[in-house]
Amino acid sequence: MTKSISCNFTGKECNWSAESTRNDDDELMSKIKEHVLAEHKEIEWNTENIANIKSLITVTKRFWWWG
Numbered sequence: 001m002t003k004s005i006s007c008n009f010t011g012k013e014c015n016w017s018a019e020s021t022r023n024d025d026d027e028l029m030s031k032i033k034e035h036v037l038a039e040h041k042e043i044e045w046n047t048e049n050i051a052n053i054k055s056l057i058t059v060t061k062r063f064w065w066w067g
Contacts, residue, residue, distance in 0.1 A: 002060045003028055005053070007035070014039065028057065 001023045007014035016035055020028040032053055036043050043049060 003057050004060070005032060005057045007040075012040070029054075 002019055002021050003023065003025070004017065004019035005028070006017035008017075016039065018028060018031040018035070020031075029050075033045060036045060036053075
């Protein structure tokens with residue numbers, strides 16, 4: 001399972017994106033926090049915004065077929 005997020009999902013003109021292939025929310029949120037604090041200083045890192053950001057994370061399930 002891969003979790004990913006792209007900054008352009010938020011309506012910002014930003015091409016940044018990140019993903020976690022280990023299904024690790026902490027790893028992905030760490031990457032997001034680092035980006036938001038560095039590039040989007042106008043966004044406050046609070047519980048409401050964190051919840052909004054988490055709602056933008058997409059999950060892709062990958063299936064392996066054995067033949």
